Amino acid sequence: MFIAQAFKYYHQFWRYLIGSLIIIVASVIGQLPFTFAILYKKGFGILGATEADLMQVLDSNLNLFLLLLSFVFAMGGIVLVTKFLHHQPFVKLTTSREKIDWKRIAFGFTLIALFTIISTYWDYSNNPEHYVLNFKPVSFAILCVIAILMVPIQTSVEEYVFRGYLMQGFGILAKNRWFPLLLTSVIFGGLHFFNPEVDKLGNIIMIYYIGTGLLLGIMTLMDEGMELALGFHAGNNLVGVLLVTADWTAFQTESILKDVSTPTAGFQVILPVIIIYPIFLLIMAKVYKWKNWKEKLIGTIELPENTEDSVLNEI
Template sequence: MKNYLNVEEGKNSWKRYVSTTILASVFMLLGSIIYIIAEIIMVAADESGKSYVDFDSGVAVGINANLDFLLSHIMYICWIFGLWIGIRFIHKRKMKSLITANKRVNWKKVIWSFGAFSLLLIVSQLIDVVFNHSDYSWNHVSLKEYALLVLITLLLVPIQTTTEELFFRGLLLQWVSKKVKRPILLAIIVGLMFSIGHFANPEMNKSIILVGLDYIVAGFALTYIAIKTKSLEITIGAHAANNMFLALFLTTDDSVFGSIPSLFKVANTEPVANLIWSIVMFSVFYILCRGKIKKEEAADKDQLIA
């Protein structure tokens, strides 16, 4: 099985990696500025005078939550566009090279990962509901609002999660792996980069240490899985499953998604329990991924022998 970290296509000097990283980051910043301006315009246009921009959470309070959720993806669209420019014209290679070293992206693997991680999320959430049922309540959303949320989630959340995967576990992981060869150390370095990018999320107000560790566990686990499976296909599916599940089914007062019309509202999220669940889930997911990759490698060997 070819390893996507061993990039053979294009030009990949450290200067080009620096240039592409800066370029993509500038486009991300540009998208963030456009989003903030859009929020300010929406608040200014609100005749009730009750809406405002909460700059701590980066969410416009008092305006249509679905509209705000939709506009928040401007940043990711700009970000992935900047990344594409860098890969295409600075590195002179295809975006696919950030995902796999094979001729084509294995979408079956992406779908498998999405399904497997979704199942783990459902099981873990049902267990939590059994023990903490008083924390969950029906959100009383209208069918129209929820249908719009489903549409936005299906169309845009995969762009958000894939952009993060391509930047952190694609571009940056390929860059760092040129010098760092030990999988665990490599996963720690790039996993921390990914985690730090989430430290500004409002969920951190619950507990800087515990929620921060939760992000670090997720960042390390997904990076390690990408390294061991030699492609981004599995992490793209898992990341999309996680964020889409949260958007469609669970909302909290301190959610990074804002007050979107998810089906259920969670009154109390316990950082310790969340951290434990993350460790358990990613451990189980890694075991599943390892089993799948071993089967694929065995099948490849059988084909070569035949």
């Protein structure tokens, strides 16, 4: 079982607290190049500027690269913490299977990528006045290289932290599944509270962010591994970065289209959570023959057999 297998390694909760701090420090170190680049460009007069102002200082491709660089450092922190603090094989932070199932990652990626492309094309066809063509061949080519290399790292870091590291840590603490599912979803959504989308659309967008965390958590628990969530998150962000940008989004890129419509928050914010996300889960449940929903989502966690006493008793 995905959460229970963490009992086989050094799993005391203080380790998860220290590990989380190490990952945060690694991420902060990774943010320094972006900070230095801003200071070099504008000097200390930029201090106190809004996030929107900071996003306009650098070239958009350089801006994206430096923003995503912090996730490269964070990934290094996750690898080190898993290996040296928990003595846990990285594959066991990823899945309950013997090895990572790349076909599952590809399925999750393809499902959301196709949906995003089709829904964007439909909206563009019906509301062309909401978009302007933003395609610049050279800039887009550079964007593709940066995005294809680094966006999957960004999304993987978020998945390994929330659906992997904290899901196992909170699961071991509570010895059930519903607590880590809800808590990681709320924390995941809460960390998006400072995104510029919240200022533009209002707090109602938090339903979408928390709901997305809940969707990815359900995928992980029902499938006993993170592969579907890894692929889904990467497909969502990568296609979004390449396809559409807007002046009020967290990532402003040299994408194909630019959304120039006036953003409004309403039922379209809640629609994915209550209708589209359940459809995604039903598709995955059909493909991967998910069963025992109640037990896998809210059941207790049993100590695995053959867990070494030295791991159990270590403090």
